[in-house]
Amino acid sequence: MDYMLQWRVLPLLTLLASFLFLFYVQNSSKSSHKECSLIPYQHYWITSKRIVTPQGVISGSVEIKEGKILSIVKEEDWQGKSKVGHIVDYEEAVVMPGLIDVHAHLDDPGRAEWEGFPSGTKAAAAGGITTLVDMPLNSFPSTVSQETLKLKIKAAKERIYVDVGFWGGLVPENAFNASALEALLNAGVLGLKSFMCPSGINDFPMTNASHIKEGLSVLAKYRRPLLVHAEIQQDSEIHLEPKDSSDDAHSYSxxxxxxxxxxxxxxxxxxxxxxxxxxxxxxxxxxxxxxVHLSDSSSSLELIKEAKNGGDSITVETCPHYLAFSAEDIHDGDTRFKCAPPIRDAANKEKLWEALLEGHIDMLSSDHSPTVPELKLLDDGNFLRAWGGISSLQFVLPVTWSYGQKYGVTLEQLALWWSERPAKLAGQELKGALATGNLADIVIWEPDVEFDLNDAYPVYFKHPIISAYMGTKLPKNENIAWVWLKVGQSSLGARSNVAIRNHHQLLLNLAVLVIGPKSGFKTSLVKILISSQGMDA
Ligand SMILES: NC(=O)NC(NC(N)=O)C(=O)[O-]
Ligand SMILES: [Zn+2]
Ligand SMILES: [Zn+2]
Structure with missing residues (x-):
C-alpha cells in the first residue's frame, strides 16, 4: 500500500564550500565581507579521492584562498610538497562544482507565502545548489523593469543563503521599448525571460514572435540570453472543465x-x-x-536539433521531474505533479534521457515553482484548476543522480549539466567548474550512501506537503533511490579530517552552517549577482 512505501534514499550529502564574491555586486560598500567560506579558514585545502574537474575525476586537493581556487593538485604530484594552510580531508566523498540552477521561482516580494528568499535559498543549499537565478514571475510585482528589479534586490538582500541572480521579464509592455529593456539590463538582470502562452500570473502577459524578435535585438548588444517558455496554446481558451464531458478533471490523463x-x-x-x-x-x-523546461522529446526536440545544426545560437534545458516521473505513474488527484508543459509518458521520458546523454539537451534546471498548498487543491485533486508548478529545489542533485544510475550517468556529466553549461548561460565566467582562478563554489557529497527518505526527514521546505518527491504516492516498482546532500561535519569547531556519516544529523547541520545566525556565518557570505558584463562597447 502506498503509505507503507519506503523511499530509498541514496546518499549523500554535504556541504560545500564557499559561495563567493561575485561579479559586480550592486552595492559594493555594503558588501565588503571578507568571509567567503563555510570552512573557517582563509587558506585551506580540500582533499578527496573524487574531485570533478573539467579534465576528469582526479584524486587530489583543491587549494582555496579567500574564496577562490588557487590550485588543483593531483595526488601523484603532491609528493614531497608541503601544503600551506589547513587540510580538510573528505576521503571518498565527491568534490564537485556547486550546482547552478538557472530556473527557480522565489516568489518574494509579493507572494513570499508561496516561497521566499530565505526559505528558497536554504532549500537550494540543501540540494547542493550554490547559485540560483530567480525567474521574473510569481513574485509581485513581476520583474519587468528597473524599478521592479530594485524591489527584488531589496527583498533578497541579506536574506539569501546561496548566490542569487535575476532574470528580467520580456513582456508586451516593454518589448518594443528598447530604452526600458536597456534600463532593465543595465540594472543588472542576467538576461530576459518570456512566455508564449498564458503564464498564470496577471502582470506577466505572454509574448509572440514579434516581441521575441525585438527582445533579441536588444539582448544581442548585451550578449545576454532570452529564455522562453515554449508552449503555444492551440485552442482558444484554457480549459477549467474537461473538453470531453466523459473525462474527469481529477484524472491526470x-x-x-x-x-x-x-x-x-x-x-x-x-x-x-x-x-x-x-x-x-x-x-x-x-x-x-x-x-526552458522541454518536455516533448519528439518533434520539438527535432526542431531544436535542426536549428543547432544550422548554426543557431540556441540551447535547451529539461528538469528532473521530466526525467524522474512519467504520466502512467501519476495517481488521480495527485496535483503535486501538475506542471506545464506536463510530464508525459514513459516512452517520452526515455527519449529525454537519450537526448540528454547524447548532448541534444544542454542542461538541467529545477523549475522550482511552488505555491501555497491551498492552490494545489490537494484535497479536491482537480488537475485543471490546481496551480501548475513542481516544488523541487532540495532534490535536484539526488534525483538526477539516482534516476541517472540506470543510464550510466557520470559525475562529469552531472557537473556539465548542472554547473558548467548553466554558468555559461548565466554569464558567470568564474563559476561552473573546479579550475584555478574560479570561485570556490563547491558541493561535497556522497553518491554511494543510501538511506530512507520519509516525512520525518529534515529538509528545507516552505510547504513539504506539495513536494512531488516526498510522500507515499508513487508506485513501488519505481525502485527509487534518493540521494541527499551531505555536510562534512557537525560543527566547524570540531571539523576534522574525517567525514561524518550520520546523514540526518549532517543535514541539520548543513542548515545550521549555511543559514544560522548563531553559527558564526553571515548571510553576507553570498552575493547578489548583478551583471555588468558582456555589453558591447
Ligand atoms: N508561473 C509559473 O511559475 N509557471 C511555471 N509553471 C510550471 N512550470 O508549471 C513555469 O515555469 O511555467
Ligand atoms: Zn515555464
Ligand atoms: Zn518556471
Whole structure:
C-alpha cells in the first residue's frame, strides 16, 4: 500500500564550500565581507579521492584562498610538497562544482507565502545548489523593469543563503521599448525571460514572435540570453472543465490531453524561425535563445536539433521531474505533479534521457515553482484548476543522480549539466567548474550512501506537503533511490579530517552552517549577482 512505501534514499550529502564574491555586486560598500567560506579558514585545502574537474575525476586537493581556487593538485604530484594552510580531508566523498540552477521561482516580494528568499535559498543549499537565478514571475510585482528589479534586490538582500541572480521579464509592455529593456539590463538582470502562452500570473502577459524578435535585438548588444517558455496554446481558451464531458478533471490523463506536445512544437517552430537570425551575419547575431523546461522529446526536440545544426545560437534545458516521473505513474488527484508543459509518458521520458546523454539537451534546471498548498487543491485533486508548478529545489542533485544510475550517468556529466553549461548561460565566467582562478563554489557529497527518505526527514521546505518527491504516492516498482546532500561535519569547531556519516544529523547541520545566525556565518557570505558584463562597447 502506498503509505507503507519506503523511499530509498541514496546518499549523500554535504556541504560545500564557499559561495563567493561575485561579479559586480550592486552595492559594493555594503558588501565588503571578507568571509567567503563555510570552512573557517582563509587558506585551506580540500582533499578527496573524487574531485570533478573539467579534465576528469582526479584524486587530489583543491587549494582555496579567500574564496577562490588557487590550485588543483593531483595526488601523484603532491609528493614531497608541503601544503600551506589547513587540510580538510573528505576521503571518498565527491568534490564537485556547486550546482547552478538557472530556473527557480522565489516568489518574494509579493507572494513570499508561496516561497521566499530565505526559505528558497536554504532549500537550494540543501540540494547542493550554490547559485540560483530567480525567474521574473510569481513574485509581485513581476520583474519587468528597473524599478521592479530594485524591489527584488531589496527583498533578497541579506536574506539569501546561496548566490542569487535575476532574470528580467520580456513582456508586451516593454518589448518594443528598447530604452526600458536597456534600463532593465543595465540594472543588472542576467538576461530576459518570456512566455508564449498564458503564464498564470496577471502582470506577466505572454509574448509572440514579434516581441521575441525585438527582445533579441536588444539582448544581442548585451550578449545576454532570452529564455522562453515554449508552449503555444492551440485552442482558444484554457480549459477549467474537461473538453470531453466523459473525462474527469481529477484524472491526470485529462490534464495531459489539454497540453499536448503540439503546444511545444508550435512554439519551438516559431522560435527556430527567429533564431536563424542569431547565426553569424544574421540580424540578431550575438543574441542567444534558451528554451526552458522541454518536455516533448519528439518533434520539438527535432526542431531544436535542426536549428543547432544550422548554426543557431540556441540551447535547451529539461528538469528532473521530466526525467524522474512519467504520466502512467501519476495517481488521480495527485496535483503535486501538475506542471506545464506536463510530464508525459514513459516512452517520452526515455527519449529525454537519450537526448540528454547524447548532448541534444544542454542542461538541467529545477523549475522550482511552488505555491501555497491551498492552490494545489490537494484535497479536491482537480488537475485543471490546481496551480501548475513542481516544488523541487532540495532534490535536484539526488534525483538526477539516482534516476541517472540506470543510464550510466557520470559525475562529469552531472557537473556539465548542472554547473558548467548553466554558468555559461548565466554569464558567470568564474563559476561552473573546479579550475584555478574560479570561485570556490563547491558541493561535497556522497553518491554511494543510501538511506530512507520519509516525512520525518529534515529538509528545507516552505510547504513539504506539495513536494512531488516526498510522500507515499508513487508506485513501488519505481525502485527509487534518493540521494541527499551531505555536510562534512557537525560543527566547524570540531571539523576534522574525517567525514561524518550520520546523514540526518549532517543535514541539520548543513542548515545550521549555511543559514544560522548563531553559527558564526553571515548571510553576507553570498552575493547578489548583478551583471555588468558582456555589453558591447
Ligand atoms: N508561473 C509559473 O511559475 N509557471 C511555471 N509553471 C510550471 N512550470 O508549471 C513555469 O515555469 O511555467
Ligand atoms: Zn515555464
Ligand atoms: Zn518556471
Amino acid at each position: 485529462t490534464y495531459l490531453k489539454t497540453r499536448p506536445p503540439s503546444w511545444e512544437e508550435a512554439a519551438i517552430r516559431e522560435l527556430v524561425a527567429v533564431t536563424k537570425e542569431t547565426r553569424s551575419g544574421g540580424l540578431a547575431e550575438g543574441s542567444h535563445l534558451h528554451i
